[in-house]
Amino acid sequence: MSSETKYSVCTICDIGCQLRTEAEDGKVTRVIAHDNPMLANNICFKGVAAPSIHNHPDRLRVPLKRVGKRGEDKWEETSYEQAMDEIAERLQTVVAEYGPEGFAVSTSGWNTQTTHGTDRRFMNLLGAPNWISGVALCAGNTAAVNKLTYGWFPMGDFGNTNCIVLFGHNPRKHSWTPIYNQINAARARGAKIIVLDPRISDQAEQADLHLRLRAGTDAAMCLGWLKVIFDEELYDKDFVREWCVGFEELRTRVDEYPLERVEQITGVDRKLIALAARTYANADGAIIPWTPITDMQISSTSAIRLHSILRAVTGNLDVVGGETLGGFNKSYIPESEIALHELLPEEQKAKQLGFEHHPVFTYRAAEMLKEPTEKVWGFPYADLVMGCHMANPTEVFRAMANGDPYPIKAFFALGNNALMSYPNQHQILKGMMNQDLIVAHELFMTPTAMLADYVLPGDVFSERNHIADSWNWSTRLTLSQKVVEPPEQASSTFQFWRDLALRFGFGNDFPWNSLEELLDYRLSRSDRTFAEFEQAGYMEVQTPEFRKYRKTGFATPSGKVELSSSILADLGFDPVPYYREAPVPTDEYPYAVFSGVREDPFFQTGQRNIPELRRRCPLPSVFIHPDDAVKEGLVDGDWVKLQTAFGEVTAELSVQDSMKQGHLRVPHGWWYPELRGEEDLAGAFISSDAVLCSDEDEFLDYEQGVPHFKGYPGRVVKTAKPAALDLQEAS
Amino acid sequence: MTKRTELHQRSLELKATVMSWAANKLFTFKQTGIDGYLKRSMLKPKRGQTAATE
Numbered sequence: 009m010s011s012e013t014k015y016s017v018c019t020i021c022d023i024g025c026q027l028r029t030e031a032e033d034g035k036v037t038r039v040i041a042h043d044n045p046m047l048a049n050n051i052c053f054k055g056v057a058a059p060s061i062h063n064h065p066d067r068l069r070v071p072l073k074r075v076g077k078r079g080e081d082k083w084e085e086t087s088y089e090q091a092m093d094e095i096a097e098r099l100q101t102v103v104a105e106y107g108p109e110g111f112a113v114s115t116s117g118w119n120t121q122t123t124h125g126t127d128r129r130f131m132n133l134l135g136a137p138n139w140i141s142g143v144a145l146c147a148g149n150t151a152a153v154n155k156l157t158y159g160w161f162p163m164g165d166f167g168n169t170n171c172i173v174l175f176g177h178n179p180r181k182h183s184w185t186p187i188y189n190q191i192n193a194a195r196a197r198g199a200k201i202i203v204l205d206p207r208i209s210d211q212a213e214q215a216d217l218h219l220r221l222r223a224g225t226d227a228a229m230c231l232g233w234l235k236v237i238f239d240e241e242l243y244d245k246d247f248v249r250e251w252c253v254g255f256e257e258l259r260t261r262v263d264e265y266p267l268e269r270v271e272q273i274t275g276v277d278r279k280l281i282a283l284a285a286r287t288y289a290n291a292d293g294a295i296i297p298w299t300p301i302t303d304m305q306i307s308s309t310s311a312i313r314l315h316s317i318l319r320a321v322t323g324n325l326d327v328v329g330g331e332t333l334g335g336f337n338k339s340y341i342p343e344s345e346i347a348l349h350e351l352l353p354e355e356q357k358a359k360q361l362g363f364e365h366h367p368v369f370t371y372r373a374a375e376m377l378k379e380p381t382e383k384v385w386g387f388p389y390a391d392l393v394m395g396c397h398m399a400n401p402t403e404v405f406r407a408m409a410n411g412d413p414y415p416i417k418a419f420f421a422l423g424n425n426a427l428m429s430y431p432n433q434h435q436i437l438k439g440m441m442n443q444d445l446i447v448a449h450e451l452f453m454t455p456t457a458m459l460a461d462y463v464l465p466g467d468v469f470s471e472r473n474h475i476a477d478s479w480n481w482s483t484r485l486t487l488s489q490k491v492v493e494p495p496e497q498a499s500s501t502f503q504f505w506r507d508l509a510l511r512f513g514f515g516n517d518f519p520w521n522s523l524e525e526l527l528d529y530r531l532s533r534s535d536r537t538f539a540e541f542e543q544a545g546y547m548e549v550q551t552p553e554f555r556k557y558r559k560t561g562f563a564t565p566s567g568k569v570e571l572s573s574s575i576l577a578d579l580g581f582d583p584v585p586y587y588r589e590a591p592v593p594t595d596e597y598p599y600a601v602f603s604g605v606r607e608d609p610f611f612q613t614g615q616r617n618i619p620e621l622r623r624r625c626p627l628p629s630v631f632i633h634p635d636d637a638v639k640e641g642l643v644d645g646d647w648v649k650l651q652t653a654f655g656e657v658t659a660e661l662s663v664q665d666s667m668k669q670g671h672l673r674v675p676h677g678w679w680y681p682e683l684r685g686e687e688d689l690a691g692a693f694i695s696s697d698a699v700l701c702s703d704e705d706e707f708l709d710y711e712q713g714v715p716h717f718k719g720y721p722g723r724v725v726k727t728a729k730p731a732a733l734d735l736q737e738a739s
Numbered sequence: 740m741t742k743r744t745e746l747h748q749r750s751l752e753l754k755a756t757v758m759s760w761a762a763n764k765l766f767t768f769k770q771t772g773i774d775g776y777l778k779r780s781m782l783k784p785k786r787g788q789t790a791a792t793e
Contacts (some may be wrong), residue, residue: 165755168751168755243740244740244741244742244765246742289740290740292741292743293741294741321740322740322741323740323741323742324741327741327743327748327751328748328751328752328755329741329751329756330741419790547763548763549759549762549763551756551759551760551763552755552756552759554748554752554755555748586754672774714780
């Protein structure tokens with residue numbers, strides 16, 4: 009019997025914990041904590057369950073080709089080479105008829121890990137601009153918006169900070185585990201924790217200050233904080249004078265938000281707002297870490313910009329204990345370079361969906377940042393957390409469904425359950441049913457894969473070599489080693505794009521025959537190979553540099569922190585942040601619904617088929633405050649429909665004291681793998697929150713076009729447990 | 740606000756840089772030199788546990 013243990017970077021969620029994986033006789037047997045004591049606590053029960061995922065009997069092992077109607081879930085097995093030949097031929101047909109813009113790709117780099125920008129490289133060589141990802145709603149869009157203000161996406165210096173502000177973010181032992189551990193360490197050092205969350209979340213329970221703001225009002229809250237900070241002169245006047253532009257315009261806007269108004273909008277007592285603002289501003293080193301909550305609001309661009317502005321004016325930008333602008337890791341060629349964005353012709357960039365109406369994370373804004381980005385960071389395009397130069401997902405699905413403004417007829421989803429990952433699931437389904445070619449690259453047969461023409465089996469972290477760089481969010485490099493071979497014909501997304509590129513005649517631009525050769529290339533500037541990196545260690549931490557702007561300026565058109573954004577002004581938007589009220593609850597839909605909340609056992613739409621994780625959360629729950637439950641005549645454990653004007657979710661009711669009155673919470677991404685073959689698309693329309701929120705303009709942030717997932721009108725009514733779930737339980 | 744004297748700022752930056760350098764050297768499992776030796780000494784595999792591949 010042969011056994012070995014190797015270092016891994018977990019990809020079961022997006023946080024990338026460093027772990028170790030044990031294997032015996034070519035099979036993963038156990039995932040355990042890291043042997044570095046500083047990393048040993050970074051493990052959750054999803055990571056521990058990795059062997060069940062990697063060895064799952066339902067894992068896809070050979071390529072499948074559709075033989076029934078689209079979505080009927082009938083397949084025949086085919087060889088990888090045959091599938092790739094047919095995919096290439098059919099994609100060429102679509103491109104010939106509709107142009108390269110008629111081809112769209114949706115992917116989740118967290119899941120696939122090893123794409124290394126080769127998807128964008130292929131698309132740019134082809135002339136195809138319509139690449140989308142879940143990062144359009146989560147972290148990637150935050151990165152793009154941060155760049156408007158100071159040209160990079162900062163990382164909080166948790167190790168030295170004295171104050172942490174969590175806007176709805178709720179890291180826990182089993183979700184965002186490393187951040188949870190860093191918060192605990194900071195708290196133990198005496199750092200203050202401020203939580204802004206309608207719920208009494210886990211973090212709120214332990215916070216120094218908890219502001220229970222109304223969902224979706226983050227921008228108004230930040231304007232209130234700035235009002236206090238400016239009025240009480242708690243800002244760094246020297247930094248603002250030397251390194252910021254647009255202060256007067258910002259101040260004028262902030263003056264429109266006296267605390268009385270902010271109290272009225274947010275529902276938080278003005279004294280508490282002022283206390284929180286003072287606590288943040290007076291801390292010697294404070295951070296506002298990225299949050300998935302602010303990413304998905306109708307004033308998201310303004311709210312993210314306000315976080316950026318708070319960092320800057322309080323002197324917390326690129327300093328110890330504040331938030332640092334890391335730049336590219338100098339010893340690892342970035343995806344930004346591999347992607348060859350400069351080869352995509354201008355006229356194709358202009359066809360990217362979103363370019364006209366919601367351009368902030370599209371090529372349109374990227375082109376405006378190109379020159380300063382190259383001057384400061386060395387490359388014209390900075391792909392940060394993959395969330396820059398993206399198409400707008402809503403516009404892509406509209407084009408797929410209606411051919412407006414032009415048809416999209418080929419759609420690839422890699423490691424991405426696209427059907428359930430963006431707003432307006434009904435439109436996404438319509439768009440997918442209207443395709444000439446759909447390819448899915450997946451571990452399991454998801455509802456999205458069920459709609460495909462070809463399903464290719466993907467690999468997992470124990471089956472591939474990798475060096476993770478947090479998609480340029482940090483400058484740390486971490487090693488993930490191959491422990492076992494992938495099953496049968498399963499392979500990486502790198503292999504997929506490379507093999508497709510060869511069939512399109514792009515072989516000269518894809519000279520790498522294996523992942524290891526690509527990793528050798530990415531390490532070549534530090535004059536070493538992957539084998540040498542692997543031999544030397546499991547992690548490299550680049551020595552930090554602070555206040556780099558003193559040498560280079562900021563990567564913005566002015567070279568300064570743009571409190572009033574010249575890019576937003578040039579794009580025709582308000583250059584100064586503002587608050588916009590979302591559609592308010594009505595008599596018919598009296599609650600503010602917030603969706604997208606994580607359940608510990610799952611990441612996004614995954615893992616419902618893993619028994620030990622599913623047992624921890626067998627069914628989806630809608631949360632409600634006890635007084636609201638009484639008002640609706642409902643009790644804990646009732647089955648309910650959460651309804652909006654656009655769709656409904658069926659789930660079990662959970663009455664929670666921690667909920668804010670007037671709010672309903674719905675979990676993200678529920679489907680029922682066990683119902684495959686019994687319910688259409690394995691119950692993808694029973695409990696999925698993606699049907700609830702509209703993607704009409706009324707519900708979209710202006711600048712990015714992201715949906716308002718945090719506080720849209722809804723109601724809750726009693727219903728019976730879905731028969732399919734009853735039957736499933738009985739069996 | 741986070742407004743420090745230049746001296747204070749520089750001393751914090753120096754400390755952060757040194758700590759980062761030390762963490763990188765001591766805790767990244769190098770094969771050669773004192774760092775790898777220290778780490779292997781500190782983290783001897785427990786009974787029944789397989790050592791990480793080096």
